[in-house]
Amino acid sequence: xxxxxxxxxxxxxxxxxxxxxxxxxxxxxxxxxxxxxxxxxxxxxxxxxxxxxxxxxxxxxxxxxxxxxxxxxxxxxxxxxxxxxxxxxxxxxxxxxxxxxxxxxxxxxxxxxxxxxxxxxxxx
Numbered sequence: 001x002x003x004x005x006x007x008x009x010x011x012x013x014x015x016x017x018x019x020x021x022x023x024x025x026x027x028x029x030x031x032x033x034x035x036x037x038x039x040x041x042x043x044x045x046x047x048x049x050x051x052x053x054x055x056x057x058x059x060x061x062x063x064x065x066x067x068x069x070x071x072x073x074x075x076x077x078x079x080x081x082x083x084x085x086x087x088x089x090x091x092x093x094x095x096x097x098x099x100x101x102x103x104x105x106x107x108x109x110x111x112x113x114x115x116x117x118x119x120x121x122x123x124x
C-alpha cells in the first residue's frame with residue numbers, strides 16, 4: 001500500500017513538470033517585436049533632421065542594439081539615446097535630403113534573443 005505522502009509528492013512533481021512544459025514555448029519564442037515606429041513604414045517626411053522612435057513589445061538592451069540608415073546603398077550607423085525608456089530606441093538622423101531611405105534595426109531583448117528588421121520611408 002502506497003503512503004498518501006508519496007502519492008501527493010508524485011502528483012506535485014508531475015503537475016510541476018506539466019506546467020513547466022506549457023511555459024517553455026513562451027520562453028523559447030520571446031523576441032522583441034517592433035510595435036510602432038516614427039517615422040512610420042512607407043511614410044513621407046520633410047527634408048532635414050528626422051527624429052526616430054522605435055517602440056518594442058518588450059525591454060531591449062540599447063547598448064547592444066543598433067540602428068542604421070541606408071541611402072543610395074550606403075549604410076550609416078545612428079547613435080542610440082541611452083536615456084530612452086527600456087522598450088524604446090530613440091535617435092535623430094543627420095539632415096536628410098529628398099530620396100528613399102531604409103532604416104535597419106537590430107535589438108537584443110532582455111532575455112538575450114536578437115531580432116532584426118527594416119522599413120522604408122521617403123523624404124520629399
